[in-house]
Amino acid sequence: xxxxxxxxxxxxxxxxxxxxxxxxxxxxxxxxxxxxxxxxxxxxxxxxxxxxxxxxxxxxxxxxxxxxxxxxxxxxxxxxxxxxxxxxxxxxxxxxxxxxxxxxxxxxxxxxxxxxxxxxxxxxxxxxxxxxxxxxxxxxxxxxxxxxxxxxxxxxxxxxxxxxxxxxxxxxxxxxxxxxxxxxxxxxxxxxxxxxxxxxxxxxxxxxxxxxxxxxxxxxxxxxxxxxxxxxxxxxxxxxxxxxxxxxxxxxxxxxxxxxxxxxxxxxxxxxxxxxxxxxxxxxxxxxxxxxxxxxxxxxxxxxx
Amino acid sequence: xxxxxxxxxxxxxxxxxxxxxxxxxxxxxxxxxxxxxxxxxxxxxxxxxxxxxxxxxxxxxxxxxxxxxxxxxxxxxxxxxxxxxxxxxxxxxxxxxxxxxxxxxxxxxxxxxxxxxxxxxxxxxxxxxxxxxxxxxxxxxxxxxxxxxxxxxxxxxxxxxxxxxxxxxxxxxxxxxxxxxxxxxxxxxxxxxxxxxxxxxxxxxxxxxxxxxxxxxxxxxxxxxxxxxxxxxxxxxxxxxxxxxxxxxxxxxxxxxxxxxxxxxxxxxxxxxxxxxxxxxxxxxxxxxxxxxxxxxxxxxxxxxxxxxxxxxxxxxxxxxxxxxxxxxxxxxxxxxxxxxxxxxxxxxxxxxxxxxxxxxxxxxxx
Numbered sequence: 001x002x003x004x005x006x007x008x009x010x011x012x013x014x015x016x017x018x019x020x021x022x023x024x025x026x027x028x029x030x031x032x033x034x035x036x037x038x039x040x041x042x043x044x045x046x047x048x049x050x051x052x053x054x055x056x057x058x059x060x061x062x063x064x065x066x067x068x069x070x071x072x073x074x075x076x077x078x079x080x081x082x083x084x085x086x087x088x089x090x091x092x093x094x095x096x097x098x099x100x101x102x103x104x105x106x107x108x109x110x111x112x113x114x115x116x117x118x119x120x121x122x123x124x125x126x127x128x129x130x131x132x133x134x135x136x137x138x139x140x141x142x143x144x145x146x147x148x149x150x151x152x153x154x155x156x157x158x159x160x161x162x163x164x165x166x167x168x169x170x171x172x173x174x175x176x177x178x179x180x181x182x183x184x185x186x187x188x189x190x191x192x193x194x195x196x197x198x199x200x201x202x203x204x205x206x207x208x209x210x211x212x213x214x215x216x217x218x219x220x221x222x223x224x225x226x227x228x229x230x231x232x233x234x235x236x237x238x239x240x241x242x243x244x245x246x247x248x249x250x251x252x253x254x255x256x257x258x259x260x261x262x263x264x265x266x267x268x269x270x271x272x273x274x275x276x277x278x279x280x281x282x283x284x285x286x287x288x289x290x291x292x293x294x295x296x297x298x299x300x301x302x303x304x305x
Numbered sequence: 306x307x308x309x310x311x312x313x314x315x316x317x318x319x320x321x322x323x324x325x326x327x328x329x330x331x332x333x334x335x336x337x338x339x340x341x342x343x344x345x346x347x348x349x350x351x352x353x354x355x356x357x358x359x360x361x362x363x364x365x366x367x368x369x370x371x372x373x374x375x376x377x378x379x380x381x382x383x384x385x386x387x388x389x390x391x392x393x394x395x396x397x398x399x400x401x402x403x404x405x406x407x408x409x410x411x412x413x414x415x416x417x418x419x420x421x422x423x424x425x426x427x428x429x430x431x432x433x434x435x436x437x438x439x440x441x442x443x444x445x446x447x448x449x450x451x452x453x454x455x456x457x458x459x460x461x462x463x464x465x466x467x468x469x470x471x472x473x474x475x476x477x478x479x480x481x482x483x484x485x486x487x488x489x490x491x492x493x494x495x496x497x498x499x500x501x502x503x504x505x506x507x508x509x510x511x512x513x514x515x516x517x518x519x520x521x522x523x524x525x526x527x528x529x530x531x532x533x534x535x536x537x538x539x540x541x542x543x544x545x546x547x548x549x550x551x552x553x554x555x556x557x558x559x560x561x562x563x564x565x566x567x568x569x570x571x572x573x574x575x576x577x578x579x580x581x582x583x584x585x586x587x588x589x590x591x592x593x594x595x596x597x598x599x600x601x602x603x604x605x606x607x608x609x610x611x612x613x614x615x616x617x618x619x620x621x622x623x624x625x626x627x628x629x630x631x632x633x634x635x636x637x638x639x640x641x642x643x644x645x646x647x648x649x650x651x652x653x654x655x656x657x658x659x660x661x662x663x664x665x666x667x668x669x670x671x672x
Contacts, residue, residue, distance in 0.1 A: 013327025013459070014561065044563055094513045120514075149326060170515020199653050200356055232616055237609050244603050246595030247613050253651050254616055282619035284626050286562060 001222045001274050001302045003028075004190035006133035006143040010153035011194030012204040016226040018044035019291065020194045020278070021146035025049075025076055026295035027303060033075035034142040037132065039082075039125060039156075045146040046078045050288045081128050083121035090124050094171060119159035120172075126160055127175050129189075130182040137188050150193075150208045157183065157191075157216055183218055190221035195268065197228060197261035202268075209273055222274035224298070228261040229254050229280045276301035312337065312584065312645070312667070317553045319445070319453050319546065322586075323467075323575075324557035325567040326459030329588040331355050332654055332663065333557050333647060334456035335363060335390070339657060340664030341452050342388035343380055349389045349444050350454040353437070358655045363390040370394035380661055389450075393458075395436035402439055406535035420521045434458055438470055438543040445546060467547055467578060470540035553583040558634070560587050560627035569637045576639065584643040587631065587670070591624045592648040631670070644670045 009021040022045040025036035036045055088105055095101040132143045147153045160183060164176040183189050191212055195205040205223055212218045233251045241248035261277075268275050278297055281290050314320065322334045331352050338350035349372070352363070360366065364373050372391040382388075400417060407413035416422050437457055444453050511517060546552065554575070558568035568585065575582050600613045638644050648666050650659065 013325075014559070014564075018563070042563075167515035167517075170513055172514045203357075232612050237612070240605060240609065241613075244595070244599055244613070247600065247617070249651075250595060250620060251613070251616055254619075256651075282622045284622045284629070286626065 001276065002186075003142070003221060003302065004133075004186055005136035005141070005188045006129060006145065006190070007221065008129070008145045008147050008153070008157075008189065008191045009194060010147040010150050010191060010208070012196075012201045013149045015194040015196045015201050016224075016278075017149070017194050018048060018146050019286070019294065020192070020224045020226060020298075021045045021144050022048045022291050023278070023294040023298050024192070024302075025142075025144040026291060027299040028142045028144065029076040031303070032140055032142050033077075034144060035077050035079050035132065035136070036144050036146070037079040037081055038146045040146065040148055041080065041082050043078075043080060048287065048291050049076075079132075081125055083125060086124035086128055087121050119155070119162060122156045122159040123163045123172065123176070123179070126156065126179050126183075130179050133182055133185075133188040150204050153191075154208065154211055154216075157212070157218065161216075183216070186219065189218075191218060192221050193223040193273070195223050195225050195264060197225065197257050197264050199260075202260075202264045205273075206267060206271055209271055220273060222276060222302070223268050225261060225264055225268070225275055225277045227280040228277050229257045231255065231258045312340075312553075312555075312643075314341065314452065314553060317452065317551050318450075319441075319455065319549070319552040320583075321455045321457065321547070321552065321554045322557050323457050323554060323571065324459075325564055325571070328557050328559045328564055329647075330459070330557045331456045332359060332660070333555075333586060333588055334454050335359060336647075336654075336660040336664040337555075338390075338452075338454035339375075339377075339380075339388060339660045341454070342375075342377060342386050343382045343661060345383045345386045346451040347385075347387040347449060348452045348454060349391070349447075349450045350456070351391055351393055351437070351440060351444065352456045353393045353458050355392065356653070358653060360392075362654065362656050362660060365390055365392055370397055375657070377657075380657060391440075393437050393440060393456075398436040398440050402436075402536075402539075403532075406532040408532070415524065419525045422525055435470060438547075439539065442539060442542055442546065467575075467580065470543045548580065554580060555583055556585045557588055558585065559589050560591075560630050560634075562626070562630050565630040565634050568634060572637050572639070582639065582642045584645055585634070585638050586667070587634070587644070587646045589649040590646040591620065591627055594620055594624060635670075646670050 007024065009017050009024070011017050011020075021036060025034050025045070026049065028034045036049075038045060091101045091105060092098070129143075129145065135141070136143045148156065160176055160179040163172055164180070167173045167176070193205045193208060195201050209220050209223075212220055233255055235255075238248060238251050238255065241251060257280075265275050265277070276298060278294050278301075281293065283290055312320075320334075320337060322330050322337070324330045331354060334352060335350055335355070338348045342348045350363075352359070352365075355363065355365065357367070364375055370392050372389050375388040375390055377386065377388055403416050403422075404413055407416065434457065437455065441453065441455055444450060547554075556568060556571055556575070558564045558571075572582065572585070594617060597614070597617055600610050600617070603610070605613075635644065645667050646669075647663055648668075650663060652659075654660055654663060
């Protein structure tokens with residue numbers, strides 16, 4: 001896969017977006033300095049890597065904070081991008097009087113007005129991604145984004161076009177051309193889809209790829225087929241298990257998942273989507289160690305040696 | 306393990322399913338509704354975003370948000386029971402609400418065409434929640450319905466849904482909105498110098514961003530003038546219904562680590578709102594695993610036995626992951642709240658029979 005400077009990881013809820021984003025960032029970091037950024041405010045990907053985030057109260061985490069890893073060998077840093085944080089930064093940019101801009105931001109009505117705008121906050125987040133991607137291109141870095149689930153992600157990416165129509169002049173109009181250019185630039189921006197070997201997840205990925213291409217003119221870099229079980233049983237073996245019904249069911253279930261994974265791979269490739277596979281990890285815990293295993297696998301599947 | 310087939314709803318009239326996205330809330334709502342109908346009640350289920358196969362199973366079509374009667378033939382439902390299903394359409398519901406409360410046809414058209422309204426009704430987080438509540442009140446008026454099962458939009462926070470009426474009222478009634486719609490003379494007499502400054506800043510924002518919204522906001526707020534009372538009344542009714550003793554709230558989650566984290570946050574938020582949580586339902590829980598001893602005595606080739614053992618070990622590891630997540634959840638479930646589980650079917654539900662199977666396989670997670 002040819003990876004752009006900024007990789008936007010999205011997929012159906014529960015398909016492992018955070019795990020894949022964390023693994024990919026871990027795989028990239030030894031090659032180039034990498035930023036792992038989170039758009040949901042949950043910082044799930046960072047937590048998987050054991051990053052030191054305050055977990056008691058998400059609101060207590062300063063917006064758009066940078067948390068650097070303690071590991072000096074690997075250049076991986078974390079960034080949290082929130083709508084509220086971007087809005088604040090934007091308002092403070094256009095309203096230099098701090099007392100006034102703070103007062104505006106505190107007003108709930110102002111919050112509602114901006115939320116009712118067709119994606120002002122979303123647009124400002126895209127603008128932030130543009131800066132991040134531009135910076136990565138300039139300084140030979142990578143940025144990996146743990147993005148929202150497919151539906152929200154598509155809305156987010158569609159916002160650049162909408163905002164230009166709404167603001168015929170002014171600051172936003174100027175910014176929007178830059179954002180659109182960024183989204184169409186395959187060197188700087190690309191979408192990576194996460195898929196599970198399950199019908200709904202596969203369907204959502206295929207639909208997202210079509211929507212990205214046809215509606216937004218954005219090509220997806222590829223898909224990560226996650227949780228693929230290694231095949232264990234031959235059909236003839238399962239046939240021998242008639243007297244062990246419960247075990248036979250479990251064996252069949254594993255085989256069915258492996259079979260569906262092969263089907264999913266074929267379907268994705270038929271839709272001209274490059275596929276990287278990650279194995280199902282049959283482990284009692286899912287943490288930094290497992291992410292390291294997955295990142296090694298992603299490195300061999302996705303990165304040129 | 307003891308079966309919890311009917312959730313012991315008694316004659317409760319409303320069951321609300323809340324939870325994070327992607328946990329199978331819609332499926333579980335439909336399953337619980339079907340189960341109650343098979344148990345002899347007249348049930349309406351309102352779904353939010355059903356998967357295509359679930360739509361098929363319920364006899365709904367994607368574009369249509371009208372109420373449909375589900376055919377229960379062959380499922381053992383007694384005479385007189387009934388299941389109806391409908392799909393939430395926030396935009397259509399909001400439009401209907403405007404039509405009902407607008408003082409004149411001109412006011413109605415002005416609102417429906419307003420740029421702020423058009424975006425508010427589709428984009429603003431919370432509108433879908435509020436409209437779910439609104440549609441619920443509509444269903445609740447129909448006394449032929451014994452039980453309403455309400456699926457809710459996926460929420461990052463539980464209170465997004467339950468708090469929706471209050472926030473909607475706050476938007477329409479807030480002082481700053483009044484400020485926006487007030488004329489210059491009123492501004493001088495009734496508001497402080499800081500309010501005037503905020504207004505000046507808002508118009509500067511408007512000019513700098515190039516959005517030219519202020520006019521639209523003023524028009525929108527102005528056209529809502531005569532409708533506030535109607536909205537306030539509905540919101541108060543919705544609030545009361547949620548807190549009614551006859552309402553049973555179910556928090557749906559899966560046993561994945563991250564979903565459990567979210568579920569615990571939901572429980573805290575609900576407790577803070579002073580709402581009673583009827584049950585926490587853990588969906589798609591790995592079913593109990595087969596016995597390892599059976600492999601040894603089965604008279605199978607050694608290689609196959611090794612494979613069976615490995616498969617069992619693999620699934621045990623996954624189950625262990627679930628068990629430790631569940632232990633964390635259990636610590637956070639209030640004593641008066643039931644903790645139940647729906648086993649993983651191992652396939653996506655395609656038919657009513659699949660839904661019935663899910664509901665009848667619900668079991669109580671013992672302490």
